[in-house]
Amino acid sequence: RVEASVPEAQREAWRKFSAKEFTTKDQFESEVVKHIETTLARSLFNCDEAAAYAGTALAFRDRLVIEWNRTQQRQTFADQKRVYYLSLEFLMGRALDNAMLNVQQKDVATAGLEDLGFRMEDIISQERDAALGNGGLGRLAACFLDSLATLNYPAWGYALRYRYGIFRQEIVDGYQVEVPDYWLDFNPWEFPRHDVTVDIQFYGEVRKYMDDAGKQISVWENGEVVTAVAYDAPIPGYGTKTTNNLRLWSSKASHGEFDFTKFNSGEYEASVADQQRAETISAVLYPNDSLDRGKELRLKQQYFWCAASLYDIVRRFKKSGKAWKDFSNQVAIQLNDTHPTLAIPELMRILIDQEGLEWDEAWSITQATFGYTNHTVLPEALEKWSVPLVQQLLPRHLQIIYDINLQFLQYVQRNFPKEREMLGRVSIIEESEPKRVRMAYLAVIGSHKVNGVAELHSDLIKTTIFRDFVKIYGPDKFTNVTNGITPRRWLHQANPRLSELIAAKLGGYDFLKDLNLLSKLEAFVDDKEFRKEFQEIKYANKVRLAKYTKDVHGISVNPNSLFDIQVKRMHEYKRQQLNIFGVIHRYLELKSMTPDQRKKVQPRVFFFGGKAAPGYWMAKMVIHLINQVGKVVNNDKEIGDVLKVVFLEDYNVSKAEMIVPASDISEHISTAGTEASGTSNMKFVLNGGLLIGTCDGANIEITREVGEDNIFLFGNLSEDVDDLRHQHFYGDYVLDPMLAAVFASIRSGTFGDAGQFSALVDSIVDHGDYYLVSDDFKSYVDTQKLIDETYKDQEVWLTKTITAVSRMGFFSSDRCIDEYAEMIWNVEPLPPQQNGA
Ligand code: PLP
Known part of the structure; x- marks a missing residue:
């Protein structure tokens, strides 16, 4: 029906009883209780957290639907x-946290849920x-x-x-x-x-x-x-x-x-x-x-x-x-x-x-x-x-x-x-x-x-x-x-304290809609109070991940360690194998040191996470190796907190929201020319972590934006990859000696039956090392050493992370969408009118 064809009396009735959005705490609570009592047929006496989540989600869904209908009408009309x-x-x-934040009603809902006897974090975590x-x-x-x-x-x-x-x-x-x-x-x-x-x-x-x-x-x-x-x-x-x-x-x-x-x-x-x-x-x-x-x-x-x-x-x-x-x-x-x-x-x-x-x-x-x-x-x-x-x-x-x-x-x-x-x-x-x-x-x-x-x-x-x-x-x-990322989910939602700190410095949350405003943060890089709060937020995020690691995996990690994270799909081209070989190398070095020497080493926790395609046995072998290394290293009394290895099970988006803000370093170490862009690299930097990465995908543009001093690049360049592969093919190369020592340790059964990992080792030693792990190994290990050294001076580190955050404006997915709209789609935005029509 077009509006003009509806008699005025009917229109009036529809207008009068048209669904309204809640705007106050009381209205929100009334919606939640109504859904719990009628849609879910529960009551005060049998409302658990799952039901409270359901009631809250339904209250927000109703709210979204009202605007959704209006938006569709507006778009059809235009x-x-x-x-x-x-x-x-x-x-x-x-969806819930995102919906609450996007419609800017999370505070109202948090207060309302508290009245009803629930804590917001518990409710959010009910959602699949x-x-x-x-x-x-x-x-x-x-x-x-x-x-x-x-x-x-x-x-x-x-x-x-x-x-x-x-x-x-x-x-x-x-x-x-x-x-x-x-x-x-x-x-x-x-x-x-x-x-x-x-x-x-x-x-x-x-x-x-x-x-x-x-x-x-x-x-x-x-x-x-x-x-x-x-x-x-x-x-x-x-x-x-x-x-x-x-x-x-x-x-x-x-x-x-x-x-x-x-x-x-x-x-x-x-x-x-x-x-x-x-x-x-x-x-x-x-x-x-x-x-x-x-x-x-x-x-x-x-x-x-x-x-x-x-x-x-x-x-x-x-x-x-x-x-x-x-x-x-x-x-x-x-x-x-x-x-x-x-x-x-x-x-x-x-x-x-x-x-x-x-x-x-x-x-x-x-x-x-x-x-x-x-x-x-x-x-x-x-x-x-x-x-x-x-x-x-x-x-x-x-x-x-x-x-x-x-x-x-x-x-x-x-x-x-x-x-x-x-x-x-x-x-x-x-x-x-x-x-x-x-x-x-x-x-x-x-x-x-x-x-x-x-x-x-x-x-x-x-x-x-x-x-x-x-x-x-x-x-x-x-x-x-x-590519880009939405700062709403990947900063405001995943790291609310950092978002709040930035808003306090920039005079509001406009940066969430115009991420280039982050550049104004650079003026605060020497501000003592700001630095302290920035550092405290990072520490709190690390404590949260450490608690999760203990609760879920039973592994104690010290939040004062350097947190090194590689979470992404398991794939040979992403080279989690390079990372775990680096960990083994580190372990062997630590074992060869005296206790005094070990005390001087920067303690590190290596977190891994990611799924392997069910039929991709090489990727599954890498998961197994990581877990085997973790078992040996984490239980080695001589090593203690200096080195820990954690495989975080079932990596997904909601876990990423907890993991990403907790990194000091994250790894984006694909063979040059293989990773189209990567987007988690952007998320980590935006949340105050630095990258170790190859010159690949968006790492290159991240370097351009944040400056070479604020990223740790290593490895061969994409233009050299063909030649290097050629050299492997014709046997014209020598296996990196440190990597050879890592393989010797695997072969000697340090991490369990070596036969389980032979295909992985053979792919590098005998079958051409297609992903050039050996060629990049020394550069990778050296760069990790540089990271250890740099991290020791926490003030220098902090300056780098703050500077990097302030230069991440380019990586908002809003910029991507405007580029697609202009260059490819030729579409214009259709903003709602002031009167809400
Ligand atoms: N998987 C999940 C659950 C993610 O949230 C992301 C990005 O944030 C990715 C994979 C992509 O990660 P990457 O860009 O490191 O490949």
Whole structure:
């Protein structure tokens, strides 16, 4: 209904009884008690912390929903261009604390909960993480949603509503064990939209016929149909009423619950089989990070999600009554990595087969609509789908992909007639056995802009995987948007005391919306009171992590030690093995010292955390080695507090919020040229920790911003990597002698049966050391020594950390979103009006 068509009396009644937001403590308490007593059917006498969390979350959800409805109405009414961020992963973490802080009502809620007999920290910790992602890529998408809403961009996220998010990691006898994460038991943040459903087809065949005008028409038919149901989650901006939408699709059988005919004839299991088959599509998140898993189910997930999202986007566009030529003026779709690339042939299919557009018009609309963000140059992560599989599952899409390829190759041939060998290199179809569809090439060809996620990475994609495409399209199609992080979650929420201290110095919290204001902190670098408080906050955060380590892992660590942290997915390219070999080296050195010499060594705790993909046995071996080293070192009386090693189980976003503010040093030590950007590096520095890192990803820009004196760089450069690998290949190198001693110690059984780690050692000694651990080892150890020395002068250290924090403004994800909006999407913000309309 449009407003004008509703009689005034009705309008008045709606206005009068329209839902109101709580603004006072009493109103908040009344909402919480109402939800506990009616929605949850509990009372004062059986309200535990879980129920109090539920009541609080529901009170906040109601509040968000009011603004969310208004935002959607405003955006529909304004009818301007919207952004759709397609990401197979959104690593959101917890929602309650973020919602309270973004709507700026945490104080009210804290006081209200206290009245009702609860402590805010206990309530917040009741919430399960929404862990619909693996690592950096998914967390980036989550930070982007926060920035899009905060900056008032009309934007939606689209993903799948996995029943199981990333697995929970348990460490049993030093080994990773995966346990399912069934996170949906109670999720107050989502709204099922049973009225928003889309039927998605798979398999079947394509029939072609001529219409009356002699035009060839393709019909994809006789396939299996699965229904997508929308679940929406409100995304509140910070300090604005804009509340955007994250729409997650869940799969279910298209014909209802189960087959009654089968059930009635006694085929009980068969009667639910279809239902289960359909629901499998959105059942699990693939737990792979930077590894491609070419599985049919994964391809089904990708198409299911792309098709449902595009149907939704097109439906919304068509409601506006605009002509197709306006589509890309109304819609920008960003592809977060190649996972949503099928959206390109899907939009072509809609435009040509369903809407009757000619190829050329459909293609120019498609290209103008999509932008593609590349996240990796690692060959093992580049998605390629077997042609026979695509043929079977999506026969019409394969035809369209072949047509796109044909047109593209003809264009290349026309423009580069002398470079025939280029055609094979750039073809979307790889001539392997079986043939495969190169999704990254399809994404480049079908988008108007391609971006990398840090300067080095964006340069590297132009000279490696997309080199030919730069020649074909010119360099302007390729750009860089260096990743960023939301200061709301990663400073204000994770480190409230530091946020408060900064606000006290800068005269308010404006820096949370304009992170460049941090530069004003530099003026306080010599302010005694400020320095003292800054240091106390770091210490308190370390005490909190030390307490957690004792409570959960039973390991005592001294918060006066240097806290060295490496938390991120376990992967050979991220080189946790380099870190643990460094720890073993340190242990051997300590063992060779006299007690007096040992007393002079800077005490350190090495914290590790991160999940390995379940099938990635080398990464799992590194986890095992870390735990074995921890067992030996932590129980060595001679060593005591001088060295401790902790593996923090089940690293996730909510743990990151506790771990990140507790670091003195964090490790970002990937082989140069392999880490696209990294984002945890930014989080650590923003929270007053320094980095040890290679010249890789965003470490390079962090160095540019904070200054070379305020970061510890080491190792070979990306331009040397090829030569070094070559040397290994031809046996033209000598294993670093300190590393050789580390290996000798492992082989001698110091950390348990050496056979368990032989593949790891052999990969370096005998199999080419692809990640150049040996080449970087000395530089790494020397730099760690420098860190020990520097840390001894706490005043110098403090100056470095404060200076670094004050120079981190560039890394706000708000800056990223403004860059995407201007360079790639061409969208404008739509701020709420002053009167709230
Ligand atoms: N995993 C989690 C839970 C995170 O919070 C983050 C970033 O903060 C990452 C992974 C990405 O870490 P990195 O940038 O070190 O790869």
